[in-house]
Amino acid sequence: MPQYENEQKFSVGSFLLYMLGFLLFWEWLRPLSTFTDTDYLSIFVLFSAFLFTLSYFELSIWVAFPIKLLALAYALHSIYFPVSFFDFQWVSYLLADLAGSLKNAFSRDWEGMTSISRTFLFLVLLWLISYLMHYWLIQARRIFLFFIITVLYVTVVDTFTMYDASSAIVRTVIIGFVLLGILRFIRIIELKGFRVHQHQFPLMWIVPLAILITFSSVLGYLAPKAAPQWPDPVPFITAVGNQTDEGDGPGNGGGIQKIGYGTNDSRLGGPFVYDDNPVFMTTIEELHYWRVESKEVYTGLGWDTDPAEPPSEKVQPNDVSLDPVHAVTYDDNVRSEDLTAEVEVLRNNPYPFIVYPGELQTVESEEDRDYQMNTITNKLMTFEQAGESGLEEYTVNYKVPEFSEEMLKNSSTDYPAEITERYLQLPEDLPEEIQELTEDITADEDDPYAKAKAVEGYFSRNGFSYNTTDVAVPGRDDDYVAQFLFESKLGYCDNFSTSMAVMLRTIGIPTRWVKGFTSGDYEQTLDDGRRMYQVTNSNAHSWVEVYFEGVGWVPFEPTQGFLDLPNFVSDYEEENAEVDAPEENDQQEEQARNGEDSTGSSGFQFPIDLDKVLTWLKWTSLTLVTLLVISGLVGFLTRKNWLHKYFIWRYRKRKDDDERVFNDAYHRLLWLLEQYGIKKRPQQTLREYALEVDRYLDTGDMRILTKKYEHTRYSNNPNQVDWSDTKELWENLIKRIRP
Known part of the structure; x- marks a missing residue:
């Protein structure tokens, strides 16, 4: 052969x-x-x-x-x-x-x-x-x-x-x-x-x-390139996508995100839409934010964590304390209260990490897991059989601090070397006007605490607005903070918290960027006085922690419309310095009953669950594409088993002109012969190739078909080809071809 x-x-x-x-x-x-x-x-x-x-x-x-x-x-x-x-x-x-x-x-x-x-x-x-x-x-x-x-x-x-x-x-x-x-x-x-x-x-x-x-x-x-001759269609498309029942305008970002907790913060900016899918339910004694992790490397476009750091350390759930310099811990002279919170995860696929407020002490759960705490980000991961696996229910025991403003004002600026090396980092090309603005804001302040409070309050006094739709995206040569401070002045928590962290770093005050969730939406008050809150994807939030020597990491809330994070008192010795937290909680509870969140803004509900619809469409499309790819691959690999049958069936159905059908069928036969390994060499004539095919298939039909084809193509007076007579010869040749 x-x-x-x-x-x-x-x-x-x-x-x-x-x-x-x-x-x-x-x-x-x-x-x-x-x-x-x-x-x-x-x-x-x-x-x-x-x-x-x-x-x-x-x-x-x-x-x-x-x-x-x-x-x-x-x-x-x-x-x-x-x-x-x-x-x-x-x-x-x-x-x-x-x-x-x-x-x-x-x-x-x-x-x-x-x-x-x-x-x-x-x-x-x-x-x-x-x-x-x-x-x-x-x-x-x-x-x-x-x-x-x-x-x-x-x-x-x-x-x-x-x-x-x-x-x-x-x-x-x-x-x-x-x-x-x-x-x-x-x-x-x-x-x-x-x-x-x-x-x-x-x-x-x-x-x-x-x-x-x-x-x-x-x-x-x-x-050189000419300017665009037509208007850019992207703003119109994003405008349509951003329209809400309240008449919100389009965003300027490069794409609309859905709010929720994510791990990649290397590129911040752009508009988002609210997602009210529940994440977890909590039973607590006091309102507070829920911490997940912090990040320390500002890139000019977002936040990262130094990849050269050692891996997380294994900890026991009954003692998750780590290095006090990096962990969320406070000095011994900081007053704190021991509290407990119960967490019930409502997601189908629980996050493989623990959410916690304040300074975490222990974790209690009936589910057997291994725990690893990152010494830099303080992210507490949960594992089962060496793989990430979240808990469905657990209880966290933690300490909530009460900070003395007098102690913060008197804190030293002689920071440890490991703090200054990590938490004063800034990009080399950071715009100088950010430091100039910060120095102008804090010019009348003498201590780090007063400077931090001045920067925290700067946004509310200078026309900055909380906005989730008209949020700009920094270009390749733009700085995320500079764009927010000097151009847009519109943004959400990421804009405010990142700006405050970077501004304080420019004047030598260590900071880090923190991610997690706000307190959530009030559900009910239990008989024992504890309250239940539901935390959704829309409660995803970011804020700032500032390091004070002799105190620890103190959280600040620069975002417009959000309540202050920690409890501050003038001094521990003053009996009347305690903040009236119950009154504040009652006010938030009343807002929750009226359908408002902690920012004072009312939400709206879609008549259908758009997130489930979009999720169903996404995974249905992915499944269909995967099936099409697999089907196409299987069809290609098995093509020699079904191609000849398919073309016999196809040409039996042809009802048009006999000569056209015959010519098409002859060319298809040549193509099939090549696919099955009987290739025509460039120097061969059709008659020579027909003889070789007949020898290979042990038949004489190819010579007959080739003679008819040459007659129809090259004769001055070609006879009308009868496809019904030649179809049987054509089919016999195809049936003789074997994979």
Whole structure:
């Protein structure tokens, strides 16, 4: 049996194709850290690069599949399991998590899908895409459609999110055109039968192509450009999306977010909409905020945590105290009250961390978990069998401080070195006018506490407004704080808290940025006098903690419309210095009964649960796309088993002109023969090829069909072709083709 293999192999060319294909695919991953809350982009990129590398070596499926599966498991382990890879306890937890998520998927409980299972599906999608890229580049020799889709993706992301694609579009165009040029060269070589020595590639053709494309792209990028001729449609689209029943206007941000607790704060800004989905229910004795974590590195666009820090330390639930310099602890001479709060999580998928107020002492729960406290952020994570797992119910015992203003005023500015090194950090390119403004605000104050209170009260006295819709997004060369202070003066908690933290740092006062939840919405008062509050996603909040030597970390609330966080008294010796907290609580309770939150603003309810509808649409779309991708992949892999049957059925239904049907059917037959391995060489005539096909299939039908085809195409007086007579010959040939 003759072999119809491509005799020319381009090892260098294949490597170049894979490398450029990976760089093109990388453009899909780059924006993820901007408009999603993922912090593991590097792992996804490395996993994709590993898959492309394995595809280049074209290993057997029995070798490649287990290697890729092991790489997928290692990626999941790196993201979610802070134990040794060889501690196989995490594998059992992973399998149990995937099995539970599979049940939720079958029951259409999309909210019950865990983050581990979603990441697993995303990694599988990367696996499938790497296979498709291998097919497009090496077998089909076509990449134009993927290139066009990539350009559209980059431009849409640039238009509707905070991602700046100025460089990405240039990279995409250069890579895409080089790929198209290389694939075109390869198709010409294969079509014309040029001989190229094995393991060589016509680089002398590619270098001029790359230089020409690069020069054209750079010239186009640097050339002067005319102003837009049509109005920008994005403000109109975002305006429509931001309209509410109360007539709110459009936002200026690069995309509308939904409020809630997230982990990625590297890019702040932009409008958001309220989300009243419940997070947890609390039973408490006094009102307070619920703390989750703090961050210390300001980047100019948002907040990060130093990745070089040591991992979290394991703690016991009956004693979660850590290093007093970094933890939320106070000096021994700070007066405090021991309190207890009960927490009942209302989310289907509980957060894998503990929310707590004040200085956390112990955690009580009937659920068996391991606890790890980050020594810098004070985020207390919960684990089960080496995997993140939240608690459904727990009780926290904590201390609520009462700060003496006299003690704060007399605190020293001789801070420890580890405080100044970490909590006075600022970007090198921070605008100087921020420090100048802060120095002007605090010019009449002598102590750190008075300066902190002056900056905290600056916003309420100078026309700053709380706003969630008309919130600007800083550009690539803008500073988040400077934009808020000197341009927009509109924003929500992130704007106010970040500005205060950065302003105090410019004058040498250590600060850190804190995230968590406000007290929530009042539900009822129990018989024992304790009160129940429901905390929703809309209660997600941020504030500031300022370090005072000899006192500790003191919280401040600069956001307009929110109540002061801590209890301040003039001095501990004054009996009348105690704040009348019950009266304040009664006022908040009355506001809660009237349908108002702590800011004094009333909310509104949609006639339907939009969040559930949007969640259902999102996961339904993801499921449909996944099924389509899997179906397409299965169909492609099994195409040789059904293609011939499909075309026989299709051409039996044709009712148009016989000559046209015959010509189409003959060309389809040539295509099918090539797909099944019987390829026509460039130097062969149709008659020579027909003889070879007949020998291969042990028939004489191909010569008859070819003779009729040549007669219809080249004869001056062609006879009318009767498709019904030739259809049987055509079908017999197709039926003889075997995979």
